[in-house]
Amino acid sequence: MERWRRSAGVRVQAAAVAAVSVAMAVAVGSLAFVLFLQRSQLHEVDASLTQQAQTLAAVVRQAGSEDIELPAQLGTTSTQQVVGADGTVLASSTDLRGHRALAADPGPGRSTRVRAHLGPDADYRVLALGAKDARGNPVTIVVAQSLEPAEASRHEAFVLLAIGGPLLVVMVGLVTWWVAGRALQPVEAMRRQVDGIDAASLASRVPLPPARDEVHLLGGTLNRMLDRLESAVRAQRQFVSDASHELRSPLAVLRTNVEVAAAHPEKTDWPATAAVLLEETQRVERLVADLLLLANADERGLPMRRVDVDLDDLLGAEAERIRATTGLAVVARISPVRVQGDHDRLARVLRNLVDNAARHARGTVTMSVRSTGKAAVVEIADDGEGIAEPDRERVFERFVRLDDSRSRQQGGTGLGLAIVRQLVEAHGGSVAFVEASVVRLTLPQ
Numbered sequence: 517m518e519r520w521r522r523s524a525g526v527r528v529q530a531a532a533v534a535a536v537s538v539a540m541a542v543a544v545g546s547l548a549f550v551l552f553l554q555r556s557q558l559h560e561v562d563a564s565l566t567q568q569a570q571t572l573a574a575v576v577r578q579a580g581s582e583d584i585e586l587p588a589q590l591g592t593t594s595t596q597q598v599v600g601a602d603g604t605v606l607a608s609s610t611d612l613r614g615h616r617a618l619a620a621d622p623g624p625g626r627s628t629r630v631r632a633h634l635g636p637d638a639d640y641r642v643l644a645l646g647a648k649d650a651r652g653n654p655v656t657i658v659v660a661q662s663l664e665p666a667e668a669s670r671h672e673a674f675v676l677l678a679i680g681g682p683l684l685v686v687m688v689g690l691v692t693w694w695v696a697g698r699a700l701q702p703v704e705a706m707r708r709q710v711d712g713i714d715a716a717s718l719a720s721r722v723p724l725p726p727a728r729d730e731v732h733l734l735g736g737t738l739n740r741m742l743d744r745l746e747s748a749v750r751a752q753r754q755f756v757s758d759a760s761h762e763l764r765s766p767l768a769v770l771r772t773n774v775e776v777a778a779a780h781p782e783k784t785d786w787p788a789t790a791a792v793l794l795e796e797t798q799r800v801e802r803l804v805a806d807l808l809l810l811a812n813a814d815e816r817g818l819p820m821r822r823v824d825v826d827l828d829d830l831l832g833a834e835a836e837r838i839r840a841t842t843g844l845a846v847v848a849r850i851s852p853v854r855v856q857g858d859h860d861r862l863a864r865v866l867r868n869l870v871d872n873a874a875r876h877a878r879g880t881v882t883m884s885v886r887s888t889g890k891a892a893v894v895e896i897a898d899d900g901e902g903i904a905e906p907d908r909e910r911v912f913e914r915f916v917r918l919d920d921s922r923s924r925q926q927g928g929t930g931l932g933l934a935i936v937r938q939l940v941e942a943h944g945g946s947v948a949f950v951e952a953s954v955v956r957l958t959l960p961q
């Protein structure tokens with residue numbers, strides 16, 4: 517049954533279920549009808565026999581038993597006998613002339629009903645009634661009626677049901693099959709449409725049936741899924757194209773330098789060329805590492821090695837680094853704060869934010885870390901121009917840089933904040949610019 521359900525289509529299943537249900541109903545109904553017909557026919561025959569017997573009994577009561585001629589008004593089709601107390605047939609209708617008694621004496625005033633065979637296949641219902649003749653002698657009135665007409669009409673009904681029933685079943689099956697097919701048409705249209713969709717034609721959508729039913733809902737769900745797929749694919753393409761674009765410029769610098777040096781080896785300042793090549797190579801290396809990190813995060817999320825991390829230590833180290841490598845003043849307000857997280861990745865987050873601040877600062881970088889009890893809050897600020905309100909969210913997108921070409925030359929790829937957000941969210945935290953040049957990082961504790 518399960519195997520059949522899996523292999524047969526919905527249409528066939530619906531048609532089969534409908535047909536079987538109707539077949540069962542028709543079978544039960546037909547049987548009940550035939551039984552009811554049989555009972556009511558017998559009832560009718562018995563009523564008619566009782567009447568005949570009573571009429572005949574009345575005639576016998578008035579006549580002398582010896583010379584009874586059955587009166588013509590009882591009808592030529594009637595099959596009747598008058599039987600004496602000793603079992604001899606005293607009188608009978610023409611069709612029973614010479615026949616022995618059809619039924620035994622039921623006793624005075626009582627009656628019995630039996631079935632009898634008269635002739636090869638004529639089934640009769642026989643009624644015997646105990647009565648008395650004019651002289652008070654007990655006689656048995658026997659009347660019989662053929663069951664043949666009743667059986668014939670029952671047979672007719674049976675034949676009609678036997679032909680009509682299966683016909684009805686087949687019709688119901690076919691109609692159900694057709695209706696189910698019509699109901700499934702929109703599904704088939706959707707299937708065909710989705711079948712034709714590939715990465716190149718993600719813009720198309722499935723047709724929605726006008727009726728607001730389950731199929732309509734399914735279509736809506738499919739279309740929303742296609743929306744998501746399309747924007748994911750578009751983002752992916754954008755990412756690849758941006759990444760290629762970013763890789764091109766350092767590679768071009770490398771190539772030009774190598775070409776010039778190779779063409780004029782004697783005029784080349786080799787240490788200077790080596791320095792340029794090294795710098796550009798490092799740039800490519802950083803970029804590729806960043807791209808790889810983001811690609812991995814997209815693909816399967818970032819695996820975290822969670823340990824206790826002292827944010828105050830990490831931020832203190834950053835403050836020292838900026839003091840040592842730049843001429844900027846650093847104001848650090850640091851209290852001990854510990855979170856659970858991946859040590860190297862949290863260090864990376866702070867480094868990216870502090871680097872941005874240092875790059876945009878005029879003279880001072882301010883950093884602080886504190887705990888609210890539930891969360892650790894790190895704020896890094898600088899005294900530079902900051903970011904205008906409309907760009908504060910956008911800078912967290914990949915490859916978004918607001919800097920002019922001069923600072924672009926300094927090595928920013930526009931991936932720094934995108935990586936920060938990815939890593940912070942992987943820790944269950946959040947990061948945003950709360951003011952033009954104040955970025956706030958919140959990590960749960």
Ligand SMILES: Nc1ncnc2c1ncn2[C@@H]1O[C@H](COP(=O)(O)OP(=O)(O)O)[C@@H](O)[C@H]1O
Binds near residue numbers: 873898919
């Ligand atoms: N503290 C800051 N002050 C002003 N602008 C900033 C600051 N931090 C980030 N930005 C802007 O956000 C952009 C994106 O930053 P980021 O993702 O780190 O990329 P990158 O540092 O490689 O340029 C930067 O190009 C810069 O324009």
Ligand SMILES: [Mg+2]
Binds near residue numbers: 868871932
């Ligand atoms: Mg940066």
